[in-house]
Amino acid sequence: AQSVAQPEDQVNVAEGNPLTVKCTYSVSGNPYLFWYVQYPNRGLQFLLKYITGDNLVKGSYGFEAEFNKSQTSFHLKKPSALVSDSALYFCAVRDGRNNDMRFGAGTRLTVKP
Amino acid sequence: DVKVTQSSRYLVKRTGEKVFLECVQDMDHENMFWYRQDPGLGLRLIYFSYDVKMKEKGDIPEGYSVSREKKERFSLILESASTNQTSMYLCASSLQRGLGGELFFGEGSRLTVL
Secondary structure (H helix, E strand, C coil): CCEEECCCCEEEEECCCCEEECCEEECCCCEEEEEEEECCCCCEEEEEEECCCCCEEECHHHCEEEEECCCCEEEEEECCCCHHHCEEEEEEEEECCCCCCEECCCEEEEEEC | CCCEEECCCEEEECCCCCEEECEEECCCCCEEEEEEEECCCEEEEEEEECCCCCCEECCCCCCCEEEEEECCEEEEEECCCCHHHCEEEEEEEECCCCCCCCCEECCCEEEEEC
């Protein structure tokens, strides 16, 4: 079955600095990769996805992610972090044949003023 | 906008009680999912369904069952609640199988079993 790993439980950055939240994946077929964000006591919100095509994917709120097939990675990035970006971020993977989606353990991003 | 509605945001139940968590989506999505979320473990898939009356086990189906009698509704049932089922439960839906569609989530149901 497909799986994802988020190697960092916590990422801290200063406001205005670039941020990266890391994700690696394992899948037998072609990967469909996703990032979601969760604010306190809320459900998950979709940020962006990679299905096919350009390796750099742009999403909501100025976030982008880069698909790297050789490194099986899909890191989330933003050029300039905002305090309001502080939240829990989840990477997820689905292979092209199945319906089920698997999530990583999550990374808590804290952006300090 | 897609709306996924979970019937209860907070529930407190006693050990051994039967618990129903209801989820309704309004976008005619084929697929529906139940996850539980625990700190440090992320989201773990309990069950999913890709059609009415169809269900598939996820990674942690033990102690749970599901029902999908109508396309828009997917219920999670805890036949006899236990304290280790205290968790946040998240329902989600998505478009047809194999299209790489993102999931749309409800706001979650936080269950405490005493």
